[in-house]
Amino acid sequence: MRTLLKHAMIVTMNEKGEVYTDGNLLFEDDRIVQVGKEAVKESTCDEVLDLKGKLLLPGFVNTHVHTSQQLARGLADDVDLLTWLHDRIWPYESNMTEEDSYISTLFCAAEQIKAGVTAIAEPGGQFVSGMVRAITEAGIRAKLANSIMDCGEGLPKAWQHNTQEEIARQEEDIQRFHKMADGRIEVWLGVRTIFNATDELLLQTKELAKKHTVGIHMHVAEAKSEVDYVRERLGVQTVTHLRDIGFLGPNLLAAHTVWLTHEEVEMFREYDVKVSHNPASAMRVLGFAKVPRMLREGICVTIGTDGAPTNNRMDMVDEMWVTSLIHKGWRLDPTVVKAQEILKMATINGARALQDEKLYGSLEPGKKADLIIINPDSIGMQPMHDPIANLVTSMHSTNVESTICNGRWLMRDQKILVFDEAALLQEAKERAASIRSRAKIQMPERFPML
Ligand SMILES: [Zn+2]
Known part of the structure; x- marks a missing residue:
């Protein structure tokens, strides 16, 4: 499976800290194959996504x-x-x-x-x-x-x-x-x-x-x-x-x-x-x-x-x-x-x-396809006079559009694909209450609970 992500701002986090303002990233199965400005023959890819206006970062x-x-x-x-x-x-x-x-x-x-x-x-x-x-x-x-x-x-x-x-x-x-x-x-x-x-x-x-x-x-x-x-x-x-x-x-x-x-x-x-x-x-x-x-x-x-x-x-x-x-x-x-x-x-x-510097942590050919797509087009993150600063000082996790690990889409367009989020939320709430009751933990009343 070859996936091309094109026209993204790619923040590579490589040794030189290179950022491609209009870059392409190709990954095949679990590995990154190509990162940079060079064009990729789209007919050789299974999927091509245009990420104009978006950013790519390592996970x-x-x-x-x-x-x-x-x-x-x-x-x-x-x-x-x-x-x-x-x-x-x-x-x-x-x-x-x-x-x-x-x-x-x-x-x-x-x-x-x-x-x-x-x-x-x-x-x-x-x-x-x-x-x-x-x-x-x-x-x-x-x-x-x-x-x-x-x-x-x-x-x-x-x-x-x-x-x-x-x-x-x-x-x-x-x-x-x-x-x-x-x-x-x-x-x-x-x-x-x-x-x-x-x-x-x-x-x-x-x-x-x-x-x-x-x-x-x-x-x-x-x-x-x-x-x-x-x-x-x-x-x-x-x-x-x-x-x-x-x-x-x-x-x-x-x-x-x-x-x-x-x-x-x-x-x-x-x-x-x-x-x-x-x-x-x-x-x-x-x-x-x-x-x-x-x-x-x-x-x-x-x-x-x-x-x-x-x-x-x-x-x-x-x-x-x-x-x-x-x-x-x-x-x-x-x-x-x-x-x-x-x-x-x-x-x-x-x-x-984590002793895994050779595996992930930057977007470079040969490394694992662990990467995220950021959509900065939100009221809280625009404008971007200094995109690198924005990523730290004004981005929210709601700007994370997709998360890919080991070449697999875990979240795409903000929807988690690997498990049922709604069912998990319900189960988590029930279990949390049940453990607290078994542990006999009393919570203080901060205001009169009517
Ligand atoms: Zn700790």
Whole structure:
């Protein structure tokens, strides 16, 4: 199947950052064959689409997505972090069934597809088997992980395991699910936080990652309380401790990374640690990550939405916009974290962080056909004096017209083709209520409910 997309503005995100103002892109089955100004013989194509006035971009890569929390959106607003975790999210997640995890992940994937995301990294949720079913059906790519913990206060009983049990669980997932769905699914290793991981668990996880050549996804230095706790116990902050025990490395995807000293930012550069910046979730309770400094140091910074009860939008387009604002604000410098850097973070840097730079993240011949079509003709996105800035500062996910992953149309003209969206919406609502009732979570009454 050969598909030609012609007369588009193609934002390639290749090494040189080339943009074709009137370009053609040809893909055959799952691969991009040609990108540029050269004409393509239309008679050799099965389908030809004229995209005049539209933009083509690589699919976005969302590097921190809690698929198991999608049905918990709105479950923990306006509460402190410990209430969020111990009274709302842990009871909710620990009461989920495998089927809940499947629907939660599928519902999350629907929001990703609508926002032009073609690859995600899950830091560790419930029932990898449920996630695998959903991702297989949804057609996007995913690095999936189990949430592993071998210590920590207040853990639900179902989650209390020792180090060996946790390592064994991860290895079993790799054996069962790694490289499934035409290779779109990979099993990664997930470490929740340093609160819930002994050094032994960290080091054995690193060994296991090396053995299977997979990445490790971990929440690192996310809250001030975390680095205070580590400093009190060990005399140094989280990242320094991870460096000292030999845990840092290029296959570590570190989420949040808000509380780093300048020296620790340099450690990230030295060990080529990848960063998942989650600006909306950070603004709730975590603080400002040193993104301008990290970018200056050449660190691979990417963007993630986190989970539905933290953000509460799982929308990469919104997340790019928030990224473009917050660093200018706290640095009092409107020239930092520019639109083109943010597009890099959301595409090619994301692919690098997922160890898939050679597969996707830019529109180049030989790469997978993971791409999105943007229709900028809306009241909120026009006019476009500076199209690259518009993509970050004024685009909405409703401007994403179509999403293609692995050469397959997942959404076309804003209609999801891979599952029944209306039926999924109904099922998600019912399951969300049912889990909350099983978990016995009481919601506060904010106004008199008459
Ligand atoms: Zn997270």
